[in-house]
Amino acid sequence: xxxxxxxxSYGGEGRRRRTDLVLRFLAMALTLSAAVIxxxxxxxxxxxLTIVPSLPPVNLPVTAKWLHMSAMVxxxxxxxxxxxxxxxxxxLMLATKxxxxxxxxxxxxxxxxxxxxxxxxxxxxxxxxxxxxKGNSHVHWEKVCNVFDKFCHRVAAAMVLSFIGSMAYLxxxxxATFNTYTKF
Amino acid sequence: xxxxxxxxSYGGEGRRRRTDLVLRFLAMALTLSAAVIxxxxxxxxxxxLTIVPSLPPVNLPVTAKWLHMSAMVxxxxxxxxxxxxxxxxxxLMLATKxxxxxxxxxxxxxxxxxxxxxxxxxxxxxxxxxxxxKGNSHVHWEKVCNVFDKFCHRVAAAMVLSFIGSMAYLxxxxxATFNTYTKF
Numbered sequence: 523x524x525x526x527x528x529x530x531s532y533g534g535e536g537r538r539r540r541t542d543l544v545l546r547f548l549a550m551a552l553t554l555s556a557a558v559i560x561x562x563x564x565x566x567x568x569x570x571l572t573i574v575p576s577l578p579p580v581n582l583p584v585t586a587k588w589l590h591m592s593a594m595v596x597x598x599x600x601x602x603x604x605x606x607x608x609x610x611x612x613x614l615m616l617a618t619k620x621x622x623x624x625x626x627x628x629x630x631x632x633x634x635x636x637x638x639x640x641x642x643x644x645x646x647x648x649x650x651x652x653x654x655x656k657g658n659s660h661v662h663w664e665k666v667c668n669v670f671d672k673f674c675h676r677v678a679a680a681m682v683l684s685f686i687g688s689m690a691y692l693x694x695x696x697x698a699t700f701n702t703y704t705k706f
Numbered sequence: 707x708x709x710x711x712x713x714x715s716y717g718g719e720g721r722r723r724r725t726d727l728v729l730r731f732l733a734m735a736l737t738l739s740a741a742v743i744x745x746x747x748x749x750x751x752x753x754x755l756t757i758v759p760s761l762p763p764v765n766l767p768v769t770a771k772w773l774h775m776s777a778m779v780x781x782x783x784x785x786x787x788x789x790x791x792x793x794x795x796x797x798l799m800l801a802t803k804x805x806x807x808x809x810x811x812x813x814x815x816x817x818x819x820x821x822x823x824x825x826x827x828x829x830x831x832x833x834x835x836x837x838x839x840k841g842n843s844h845v846h847w848e849k850v851c852n853v854f855d856k857f858c859h860r861v862a863a864a865m866v867l868s869f870i871g872s873m874a875y876l877x878x879x880x881x882a883t884f885n886t887y888t889k890f
Contacts, residue, residue, distance in 0.1 A: 590844035593833035630883050634876060637818070638825045645829030649777035653834070654845070660774035661838070663847040692818060695879075699814050702886035 538701055543615060545690045545697070550608035552687030553640070557601035560647075560680040563588050565673035586670040593646035594677070600643035601684055604636045604691075630698045633691055640688035644681060651677050722885055727799060729874045729881070734792035736871035737824070741785035744831075744864040747772050749857040770854040777830035778861070784827035785868055788820045788875075814882045817875055824872035828865060835861050 565586045572579045588594040611629050618625050654674060657665035667674035749770045756763045772778040795813050802809050838858060841849030851858035 586844075591842065592836055593829075596829075596833075627884065631880055634818075634821070634879055634883075637822060638872070638876065641822045641825040642829030642832075645777075645780075645826030646833035648826075649780075649830035649833045650837070652776055653837075653847075658775065660770075661847075661850050663837075663845075666845050688822070692822065695818055696815055699811065699818075699883065699886070702883070 538697065539615075539619075542694060542697060543612065545694050546608055546612050546615065549687045549690040549694070550605055550612065552683045552690065553601040553605040553608065556680040556684035556687065557598050557605060559676055559683070560588050560594060560601075561598045563594075563673055563676045563680070565670045567669060569669060584669065586666070586673040591650055593650040597643045597647040597680070597684070600639045601680075601687075604640055604687070607632060607636060626698070630695060633695050633698070637688060637691045637695065640684060640691065644684055644688065647677065647681055651681065722881065723799075723803075726878060726881060727796065729878050730792055730796050730799065733871045733874040733878070734789055734796065736867045736874065737785040737789040737792065740864040740868035740871065741782050741789060743860055743867070744772050744778060744785075745782045747778075747857055747860045747864070749854050751853060753853060768853065770850070770857040772861075775834055777834040781827045781831040781864070781868070784823045785864075785871075788824055788871070791816060791820060810882070814879060817879050817882070821872060821875045821879065824868060824875065828868055828872065831861065831865055835865065 563586075566583065567585075568581045568583050570579045571582055588598060611632070614625055614629065651674065653663055653665070654670075654677075655665060655667045657663055747770075750767065751769075752765045752767050754763045755766055772782060795816070798809055798813065835858065837847055837849070838854075838861075839849060839851045841847055
């Protein structure tokens with residue numbers, strides 16, 4: 523009976539470890555994709571401007587880059603940090619086989635910091651992206667997504683990927699918390 | 707010897723519970739203050755505009771409100787949700803005296819959701835606030851904090867309060883994790 527319980531307990535522990543590794547790998551892939559998609563995002567186009575009504579309109583070349591907006595720079599850096607940390611945590615998890623209590627505790631606390639970092643970056647890019655998409659008449663900030671459509675679509679794609687990555691991180695902490703709570 | 711250990715253990719548990727309650731109360735007060743400061747934030751002023759060079763400049767009345775910016779609406783709602791949840795969690799913690807395992811687990815998971823909510827709101831308001839303070843020449847979004855100085859100072863104050871509140875939440879989860887890890 524005790525043997526059976528122990529086997530079941532070890533089986534549960536192994537399943538939890540596999541889920542942890544899969545979620546971590548998923549988070550790494552997603553944050554890497556988000557950082558690369560936004561980091562390579564650039565769109566050049568031309569806008570037609572009428573400067574003097576009596577003269578024909580002028581075509582002006584314009585370029586949108588992630589580097590032009592602080593929130594997007596923060597997004598790329600935050601996702602790159604989370605991706606690098608996830609790679610290190612994966613190596614640590616595999617090296618210690620999840621058996622070292624201090625390493626597990628440190629990883630859970632750092633996972634939490636990553637959640638904070640990712641959500642603040644998603645919030646920042648989301649807020650700026652919304653103004654880019656809809657504009658804000660109160661402060662006369664004109665929308666830009668009607669000109670830079672491809673650029674905006676890629677920002678949205680990077681945000682969705684990063685959001686799924688951050689949900690994977692939330693699940694990782696819930697899993698760790700659930701595991702430790704059910705142990706005592 | 708065993709008695710001594712038990713006493714020490716209960717003493718540590720009591721101290722942990724008091725720290726938890728203090729942090730929770732602090733987070734509630736800070737998020738409430740942040741929501742109220744930004745929710746009551748409004749500034750009316752006049753700007754001088756020269757429409758036709760041959761005519762004298764015109765004074766135009768302008769008003770800044772938190773309702774004018776989606777990121778700030780999100781910030782007020784997020785802080786109000788976190789404040790309300792913290793009040794409920796405080797009541798639950800006092801009612802169960804921290805002894806119910808399922809309630810503690812549920813509270814830790816919801817604390818985590820609050821961290822995500824708060825950090826996304828701080829990121830969103832921070833990104834919009836930075837554009838308001840510095841402007842963005844690439845997309846021709848002019849800075850507005852030179853006109854609405856008091857409004858911007860209050861946004862910054864609300865952000866600092868909310869950030870300290872979210873750090874209290876981070877500490878709460880670290881404390882809960884540390885506590886459960888050291889128990890097995």
